[in-house]
Amino acid sequence: MLRDIHRLISVEFSIWKKDFSYEELKNLAVPGDIKSLIQNIFLEEAFENGKQHVFIKENHVYEFLPFLMSYFPESKFVYQTRDPRDMALSWKRNSGHPGGVVRAARQWKLDQQQSLKNYHLLEHQGKAHFVRYEDLTQNSEVEIRKILDFLGVPFDSEIFEFHNDEMTKKNAGMQNAWSNISKGIISNNSKKYLKDLTESEIKVVEKICWYEMKHLGYQTEFSYDALTSISEDWMDEMDQKEYSELELDRSEGVRANMAAKSRFYQR
Secondary structure (H helix, E strand, C coil), rough: CCCHHHHHHHHCCCCCCCCCHHHHHCCCCCCCCHHHHHHHHHHHHHHHHCCCCCCCCCCCCHCHHHHHHHHHCCEEEEEEEHHHEEEEEEEHHHHCCCCCCCHHHHHHHHHHHHHHHHHHHHHHHCCEEEEEEEHHCCCCHHHHHHHHHHEEECCHHHHHHHHHCHHHHHHHHCCCHHHHCCCCCCCCCCCHHHHHCCCHHHHHHHHHHHHHHHHHCCCCCCCCCCHCCCCHHHHHHCCCCCCCCHHCCCCCCHHHHHHHHHHHHHH
């Protein structure tokens, strides 16, 4: 397993300041102590960056939340969501994603359902904070202050200069989907679906994500009655058509990362 972890963090998917050799990983924890190994990997990287805290972006925390709560009970979670129509547009534009609008909407729905189950429990324990992408980008300082207050971290205006960091610039060039992180906060990066998705595509996303959108405060463009004619069979056909026309083009780093993850998970 240690070799699998070494392979996973060594692929050219993203850039870390700390470069771990296999022997260094062996010395981070005694055999079998996965908790200490993971903790020390991230603490070493934090140290290299001169940081005291570790903040990890992960879309599928719900898949291993029991492990985190058991071994890192002090963890706190920021649950961020985004308008599924803009998320679907992002998938449509990015040849690295495994599908089009239908598959994106179904993934968004699944992610919200699974995340919401955990969020409400964690919120009652003071361990979770919710923020919408649109609020974060349009009212940045207000929302950032709320997040930092929740995390117990003091506010520093330098936080808005993240895009000028050399490591951030390098990582922005690693994957097409990450190019925006070197541009700072883009306050007008919402509702682009109104221009770039067709009416049928918007309807499909709203049909699939209706209840979750309403729960999370997203207004739909169409009424529920206007969506009733869209059947599961029709959406399946649309999904198959989108997938057949997809020219999947993943970078070497993405492919290597997926292969390393697959090998690790098979353990």
